[in-house]
Structures are given as structure tokens and as C-alpha cells.
Amino acid sequence: MQYPQIQRIIGILLMLFSTSMLPAAAVGLFYHEEAMNAFLSAFVITMIAGACIWLPVRGQRAELRTRDGYLITVLFWLVLGLFGAVPLWLLEMPDLSVADAVFESFSGLTTTGATVITGLDTLPRALLYYRQQLQWFGGMGIIVLAVAILPMLGVGGMQLYRAEMPGPLKENKLTPRIAETAKVLWYIYAGLTVACALAYWAAGMDLFNAIGHSFSTVAIGGFSTHDASIGYYNSPLIEAICILFMLISGINFALHFLAWRFRSLKNYWQDPECRAYVLVILALFIICFAVLVHYQHHDVWTSVRYAAFETVSIATTTGFGVTDFSTWPTLLPYLLLYASFIGACAGSTGGGMKVIRVLLLYKQGEREIKRLLHPRGVFPVKLGNSPVPDRVVETVWGFCAVYVFTFAMLFLILLGTGLDFVTAFSALTACINNLGPGLGEVAVHYGNLDAGVKWVLSFAMLLGRLEVFTLLVLLSPMFWRR
Template sequence: MHISVSLRIMGVLLVMFSTAMLPSLVLGLVERDGSANAFAAAFAINIFAGAALWLPTRRSRSDLRIRDGFLVTALFWIVLGVFGSLPFILSDAIHMSAIDAIFESISGLTTTGATVIVGLDDLPRSILLYRQLLQWLGGIGIIVLAVAILPMLGIGGMQLFRAESSGHAKERKLTPRVTGTAKALFSIYVGLTSLCAAAYYAAGMSGFDAICHAFSTVAIGGFSTHDASMGFFDNDKILLICTFFMVISAINFGLHFIAFQRRSLNVYNHDSETKFFSAVVVIAIVVTCSTLIVTDTLDVKEGLVHGLFQTVSIATTTGFATRDFSVWPIFLPVFLLMLSFMGGCAGSTGGGMKAMRLLLIFRQGMRELRQLLHPNAVIPLKLDARRVQPSTVSAVWSFFAVYMFCFVTFMLLMLATGLDFTSAFSAVAASMNNLGPGLGLVAPNYSAVSEIGKCLLCVAMLLGRLEVFTLLVLFTPAFWRP
């Protein structure tokens, strides 16, 4: 491994990340809300730390290897989670412990949306804007953004892109060069964010709320500027707009780029993962809305609107809320929470295990059933008219096994901190799936979780965001061997 090159990259990325604090710094100065000093200090610390890493290694020139990519990717999210917490720690407008601040920062960057803050409506707008920007940057993955500029620094970026991308999407390149791929993804991301903000504003949101909620909607993050989340606006048009953009953002961004290039929507119709994801979400919407209406929990109109919105919000791992779904009748709370294990499609900003992996597991299961009936038949597993290699299926099953092992391990650890089963189960599920809201004690927020529990959930959020293996591989002896 080239440690000096990795440190150089970390220095550059820290300096880049510091610019995320400038909009809040300017807003704090304009509105004189008392937060400007905190953002100025945090900005200076980030610049200094980045320069301290970059200066001694600035002459290092080597191509990244795959192990370097994993190391930089994992360290980047960990380091950013710590340095991103500085405005929360230093601000007098919000009193947070270091653990709470790091939890909030990592939750934002991983687009989990879990929060320990109570009283969002009373916070300075500069703090609220910063929380939303954390999610927006985390959504596209600032590593992917960095890939676009690394070649200009003399550093290859393909290893970072492979470490950051998920599953089946790792082998898809939208353009011949990885720099072009990163720029294409970022262009789609910015375009969707702009359209979402404009739609929110036209539907009745203020300009500030429209921009902030567009950030967290397209990032599939779920942070809001109000304690009541989307329920604050009490506007069905806003909920339908939000639902549309959550679905769009949960679909592979590569497909969006291809559809835009070809000026055709047939791209989506020919993609197996998108069809599988859409079918699961539609079935879940029907089940949720029907249950709400049949049990007289909500009337027909509210049942349709809120059932649709809440199902899409949880299924895509966004985590916005209009009603407290944890008190909905019979199986609905657990049913919705289980949807988050699927999450969005590969190559999207969604969390969870990704629809592609569950689709492959489902088809492999159906293939095994047919094989039992016809033991001597050769039944290949196909996806989009292409044969899926056995190594790919093996990798998917390995991911599923490790994911569930980590889930059970963290749930047991959370139970050991004193949480009840429902709270522990939902907290770990919401963290690993990058969902946010849970059940039981963590339904409203995570302030009731102990500091040890919050540290465990931070690790769970990072595991989910980094697709488990990217972080776990650092703890294998083979990774550190020459």
C-alpha cells in the first residue's frame, strides 16, 4: 500500500469538505444567529488538518491499488464523520456532547437520517442548512465527486470508484473514463436536486425549506428542518412530489444517465432490477393503504396519501414522516421496517442491501426449486438476458450472510446496553439500512440511547453505507500484508 498517497488524498478531501461549511458560515453572518464563529472555527480546523496531511506528502506520485482504495474510502467516511461534527460541538446555539455531535454528523453523511436533536424548529437556519448539506454530500458519495478531480492531481481514481460503488454496479461505466463517469453521475444528481427544489417551492414551501428538503430527498436522507418532518407542511401536493423524487432517487443513476442520453424511458422497462424494485414497492403500497383503511386507522383519502408516502419513504430508506408509523395497527410497523432491508437499487443513493442482490437471491431460489424437479437439467441463472456468473451469485450470498451476521451481532450488543428488544432491533435495522426512524424508544429520535449505544450505531451506519465489506476488509490480516 502507498500510505503517503492515501494521506495526500485524505488531505485534499478534507480541504474539499471544509467548503461545505461556507454556505452556513455566510448564512450565520447574514442572519447574525450566533453560529458564524463555530462554522469559521470548524472551517479553519478542517483546512489546517487537510494541509497538515497534504504538505508532507504532496510530492507522492503513485497509482492507487485496490487496497489503497478501500483504505481511503473507509478512512474518509470515518474522518469526515469526526471533523463534520465540529460545528455541532462548537456552536452555542445547540448544546451537544462530542458523541452526540459525531452521531449526528455520521448519520447525515451516511444519509441515515437518525437524529438526537429535539427542537429543530428553534435552531438557527445555518445549523439546519449544514445538516442538510451533510446528507446531500453523503448521498452521491463525496468519494465519487473526488474521483473527478483526482486525475488532475496525478492520482488514479478507479480504485476509489470501485470501493465506493455497490455490487453489480461496480462493473458499469457510463463513459470510457472514470472521471467522465463521476461527472455524469454528479450532473444527474445536481439536476434532480434542482428540479426537486423547484417543485417543492411551486407547491408552497419557502425557498429555504425547498432547498433543504430537496437536498435530503434526492440524497434519500430524511433530515428535515422541522420536528414534524414532512407532516409540518400538511400539504398533499408536497407529499406526492416528495414520493416521486424518492422513487426516482432510489433507481440506478446510471439508468437515468442512459435514459437522458437516449431520450427514452424504455431503459427502465428493460432493466430487471428496476422492475423488481417497482413491483415490491407497489405491492407494499397496496398492503399498507388497504390495512390503514380497513382498520379505520385513517379515512380513505388520508389512508391512500399517507400510506403511499410512508411506504415509499421507508422502502427507499429515506425516513421522512408525516405520521408516527410506529403506532400503526397490527403488522404494519414491522412490515415497513422490513422493507428497508431491500432499500434502493444498486447505483442509487438508497440504503439497504439493494434490490439487485435480493433479486438475484430470489431467482437463485427459484432456480434451485426447478433443479429439484429436473436434477439433470442445466438451468442457467440469467439477468437482463445475460447469464449471471456463479462467482457473482456466490458474492451475493456471502454479502447477505455477512450482513445478517453483523445485524444480529449489533442487535445483541444494543440489547446489552439496556435497550428493549423492539428498540434494539429497529435501531440496528434503521442504522445498517441507513433508514433513520425506528420503533419503540427510537421512534421519535435517538436521544434515549446510551453513549455506548450511539457509538455502536455509528459503526452500524458506516457498515451499511460502505456495503459492509469495504469496512470489514480493513480488519483482516491479509489486508495489511505486503
Template sequence: MYWSSVLRVVGLLLMLFSVTMLPPALVALIYGDEGLVPFLISFLVILVVGSLIWLPVCRQRQELRTRDGFLVVVLFWTVLGLSGALPLTLSQSPSISITDAAFESMSGLTTTGATVLTGIDDLPESIRFYRQQLQWLGGMGIIVLAVAILPMLGVGGMQLYRAETPGPVKDSKLTPRIAETAKALWYIYLTLTIACATAYWLAGMTVFDAIGHSFSTVAIGGFSTYDASMGHFDSPLISMICVVFMLIAGINFAMHFLAWRTRSLRHYLQEAEVRWFIGIMVTTGIVVTATLMLTQHYDGWGQTLHQAIFHTVSIGTTAGFATDSFDQWPVFLPVLLVLVAFIGGCAMSTAGGIKVIRFMLLIKQGYREVIRLIHPQAQVIIKVGGKPVPDRVVDAVWGFFATYVALFGLMMMILMATGLDQVTAFSAVAANITNLGPGLGAVAANYGDISDLAKWVLMFAMLLGRLEVFTLLVLFTPAFWRH
């Protein structure tokens, strides 16, 4: 392990992250709220700590190895997530514990959107802005991580998509260099954010709310500046704008790059993963709409269609925005939406879940095994986009899924041991490992009433989901630390 190289990167990350305390401090200055001092103190503390880590090793120029890269990726989320809790801990409003502050910060940076806070409407504007900013930074980190870091390590959904399956990222490189690719996708991310904020503002949001909600929409985070989330605005137009940008952000960002470069939308229709993603959203939306209509949960088809479309996309893309209490919906709908969140969005998007590309391969592999039972001698080849997928890729997906399910069950039992009922424990783990946010039962509104142990377990679930399991688990193997 090249500890000097790892520490140099961590120190740089902390120094860069300290700068993110300045925009909320500026908001505090503009609105004259009490957040100015906590954010300035946080800026100085994080900057000094980062400098103390970086300075002793700043002249080290050793190349990061794969093993070092794994550690850097995990530290990227854990160190910054915990550092982000500092201004929330120092602030008098909200007055929360270190555990709650860490939970809120980690939830924001991993774009999970689970919150322990109530009375968000009455919090200082600087804190409300900071929560939204955390999600935007997390979304940007996901894109850069997926393109610039994970492919080099040979892990994660993007590696699976780019190196192992057919598609535009493999067949035609976005740009010659990884750094240029990350920069190009960051520009797309920024452009989408500006477009989303502008659309929200034109639809009636204030500038503050438009910027804040564009941050969490494009990042598919789900934080809002209000307790009622998108329901606060009571506007079908705003809800549909949110739907459009959640769908865009849930699609592989390489598709957006190719559409921009070629000035054509045909790549979206040609890509199998995108077709499956849209198909899942449409199918789920039809089932939800029909069920709400048959049970007459809402008055009139207009409100039914509005609520069905919004929540299908919001939960299905793992954003977690709400305009109503979907956990109170009739029959099987709440569980259906949580299960759809397990699939999530496309690889190399800001959405959570196991990713559509993995779901596709799981379904195709299951079908292949059925055919093999009927025709034992048949050579059945799994294809994506008309091209064969190597068996080792399919095996890797099954290994991922098996580990995912095993860890899910373990964390659920730990939560039940803390006193949570089955529905709450199941949905809490599901909502955090998929980076969805809102759950069912006791965590439908917020996570403030669960135990500290449960919150730390769920923070681990957030990291598992965001780092796609193996990137984090590899650090817990003895072989990783052997020379």
C-alpha cells in the same frame, strides 16, 4: 501500503471538506444567528489539519493500489464524518456531547437520517441548513464513490451491477472515462436537486425549506428542518412531490443518464432491476393501503391513500421522512416497512439497503435450489435481463447476505446488552445498517435517549450499510495489513 499516497488523498479531502463550512457560515450571517463563529472556527481547523497532512506528502505521485483504495474509501466516510461533528460540538445551540455530535454528523454524511436532536424548529438556521447540506454532500459522495472508486477496487453494488450482471452500464459505457462519468452523474444529481427545490417552492415551501428538503430528498437522507419532518407542512402536494423525487433518486443513476442521452424512457422499462424496484414499491403500497383501510386507521380513503403511498416510498427507499407516526400503525405494518427497507433502492442510487439487484439474485437462487431438489440433475441457470449470471456472482451475493445477517445479529445483541428492549434494538440496527434512520420503540422519534455505546455501535452500522459491508470489514483482517 503507500501511506504517503493515502495521506495525500486524506489531506486533500479534508481541505475540500473545510470549504463546506462556508455556506452555513453565510446562512448564519444572513439570518444573524450564533452559528457564524463555530463554522468559521471549524473551517480554519479542518483546513489547517488537512494542510498539515497534505503538505509533507504533496509531491508524492505513487499510484494507489487496491489495498490503498480500500483504506481511502473507509477514511473518506469516517474522517469526514467525524470532522463534520466539529461545528455541532462548538455550537451553543444545540448543546450536545461529542458522541451526539459525531452521531448526527455521521448520520447526515451517510444519508442515514437518524437524529439525536429535538427542538429542531428552534435551532439556528445555520445548523438546520448544515444538517441538510451534510446529507446532500453524502449523496453526491455516494454517486462519485460508486462510479469512480468502487469499480476500480472491485467491490460494492455498482461493481456487481457493472462488471458481473447484464445491463446498460456494462453494455454501453456512459462515457469513455471514469472521471467524465462521475461528472455527468453529478450534473444529473445537481439538476434533480434544483428541480426538486423548485417544485417544493412552487408548492408553498419557503426558499430556505425548499433548498434544505431538496438536499435530503435527492440524497434519500431524511433529515428535515422541523421535528415533524414533512408532516410540518400538512400538504399532500408537497408529500407527493417528495414521493416522485424519492423514487427517481432510488433508481440507478445510469438509467437517468441514458434517458437523458437518448431522449427516451424505454431503458427504465427494459431494466430488470428497475421493474423489480417499482414492483416492490407498488406491492407494498397495496398491502399497506388495504390494511389501513380495513383497520380504519384514518378517516376516509383520501388520507389513507396519501399516508400509505408516502410512507411506503419514504421507508422503502430508506429516506425516512414522515408525515405521521408510522410506528403506531396497526398490526404488522411498522415491521413490514422496516423489512422492505432492507431491500432498499437500486444499485448506484443514493438509497440504502442491500439493493434490489442483490435481492433479485437471492430470490432467484432460492428458487433454483427448490428446482434442484425436485430435479437433482437439472442445470438451472440464473438469468437477469435474459442473460446468465455467473455462479461466482451468486456466491458473492450469498456471502454478502450471510455476513450482513451475522453482523446485524451481533450488533443487535450488543444494543440489548446496553438495556434496550428487543423491538428497539432490532429496529435501531435495521434503521442504521439500511441507512433508513427512524426506528421503532424507543428510537421512533430520535436516538437521544440511548447510551453512548449504543450510538457508537450504530455509527459503525451506518458505515457498514453505506460501504456495503466488505469494504469496511476488509480493514479488520490480518491479511490486509501484511506486506
């Protein structure tokens, strides 16, 4: 383990992150808000802390190994989440406890969108902007950004990229050089954000809210500047724009790159994961629409509108709302929560287990059934026309087993704190899948939960964002052996 190099990079990344508090301070200055002082103070604290970590080892240079990449990734998300909470804790309005500030910070950076804050419409705009910006930075990953702009990370960039990027096929690169790959991802990400902001602005949002909501839409985060979320605007056009960009952001960004490079959309439908992603969302929409109409919960047009929005929002793990889906009849609230376990595509900004993993599980299940009927047969698992290596299939099985086991353990812990079954299940589902809204006590916000529960859920958010293995591998004794 290259501990001096790890310390140096953590210090650099923390100093880099400290500058993200300056735009929020600028917003406070523009609107003449006292909240500006909290962000300036947090900037100074974070910058000094990063400098103190960096200075003692500033001359260290060493090649990063795979283990170093995992440790840097986990440490940085922990450190980033804690320091991201500093301005939230310093603000006089709202008056947040340490647990609340950390919860809100982790929720933003992991693009979960669960919040402990209410009365958003009356809060300082500097705070509102900061929450949205946290999600935007967390969406593609601060570390991928760092690989793109910090050549000092050098050949170790691949280790950070593999530890940070979601999905089972982490070795795939869009360009020969990993720094160029990271830059391509961020160009696409920024381009989608600008397009989304302009579309919101043209549809009737003011510029501040258009920018803020574009941050959380493309990041698949779900934070809003209003308590009523997207429903505040009561605009079918704004909802349609939001649906479009949530769908786009839930697709593997490598497909966006191919579409841009070859000026063709055929790669989207030719990709098995993207096809499955679209078909799952379409099936969910049809079920939700049919049940809402059958039970006359809304009229036909409103059922189409709400079913389309909530299906896309929950299935992509964004978490925006135009209505309270927890009050929908029969199976629908739980069906949508189950959909968040599938989540978006690998290589997107979405959460969940990822469509490609669920697709491989399904195909592996098919193969096992065929083997029962034909024990001597050879049945490769294929995505499209390409066989998937057994090693990848085994990794997916292992990931899902650990995911389910971890969920079960955390669920028991939450029940042990006194939460009711519905609240505990939905809160953990929403946090570990980086979704946000839940059922029961957390249908609207998480502010009424005990501090201990918020710490457990903050850990669950981090597990989900780092896809379980990246964090749990540090708990393995083998990881620390030389």
C-alpha cells in the same frame, strides 16, 4: 500499500471537505446568527488538519491499487464523519455531547436521517442548512465527487470508484473514463436537486426550506428543518412531489443517464431491477392501504395519502414522515422496517441491501429448487435475457451472509446495553439500512439513548453506507499482507 499517496489524498479530501462549512457560515451571516462563528472555527480547524496531513507528502505520486482504494474510502468516511461533527459540537445551541455530535454527523453523511436533535423549528438556520448539506454530499459520495474534480487522483480513480459505489456490479461505467463517469453522475444528481427544489418552492415552501428538503430528498436522507418533517406542511402537493423524487432517486442513476442520452423512458421498465423496485413498492402500498382501511385507522383518502408516502419513504430508506407509522396496526410497522432491508436500487443514493441483490437471491433460490427436481439440469441465473456470472451470484450470497451475521452480532451488543428488544432491533435496522426512524424509544429521535449505544449505531451507519465488505475487508489479515 502506497501509504504516502494515501496520506496525501486524505489530506486533500479533508481540505476539500472543510470548504463545505463555509456555505453554512454564509447562511449564519445572512440571518445574523452567532452560529456562523462555530462553522468558521470548524472550517479553520478542518483546513489546518488537512494541510498538516498533506504537506509532509505533497510531492508523492504513485498509482493507487485496489487495496489503497478501500483503505482511502474507509479512512476518509471515518475522518470526514469526525470532522463533520466539529461544528455541531462547537455550537452553543443545541448543546451536543461528543457522542451526539458524531452520531448526527455520521447520520447526515451516510444519509441515515436518524437524529438526536429536537426543537428544530427554533434552531439556527445555519445548523439546519448544514445538516441538509451533509446529506447531499453524502448521497452520491464525496469520493465520487473527488474523482470527478481532482485529476490528481489519476488512474487510481477506478479503485476509489469501485470502493465507494454501491451494488454488486461495480465495474460498470457510463463513459470510458472514470472521471467522466463521476462527472455524469454528479450532473444528474445536481440536476435532480435543482428540479426538486424548484418544485418544492412552486408548491409553497419558502426558498430556504425548498433547497434544504431537496438536498435530503434527492440524497434519500430524511433530515428535515422541522420536527414534524414533511408532515409540517400538511400539503398533498408537497407530499406528491416528495414521493416522485424519492422514487426517482431510488433508481439506478445509470438508467437516468440512458434516459437522458437516448431521450427515452423504455430503459426503466426494461431493467429487471427497476421493475422489481416498482413492483415491491406497489405491493407494499396496497398492503398498507388495505390494513389501514380494514382497521379504520384513517379514512379512505387519508389512508391512500399516508400509505403512499410512508411506503415510498421507508422502502427507499429516505425516512421522511407525514405520520407516525410506528402506531400503525398489526404487522405494518415491522413490514415497513423489513422493506428497508431491500432498500433502493444499486447505483442510487438509497440504502439497504439493494433490490438487485434480493432479486438475485430469489432467482438463486428458484435455481436450487429446480436442481432438487432435476439434479443434472443446467439452470443459469438470468436478469432479463442476460445470464449472471456465477461469481456475481456467489458474491451476493457472501454479502448477504456477512450482512445478516453482522446484524446479529450488533443486535446482541445493543441488547447487552439494556435496550429493549423492539428499540434495539428497530434502531439497528434503521441505522445499518441508512433509514432513520425506528420503533419504541427511537420512533421520534435517538436523543435518549446512552452514549455507548450511539457509538455502536454510528458504526452501524458506516457499515451500511460502505456496504459492510468495504469496511470489514480492512479487518482481514490478508488485506495487510504484502
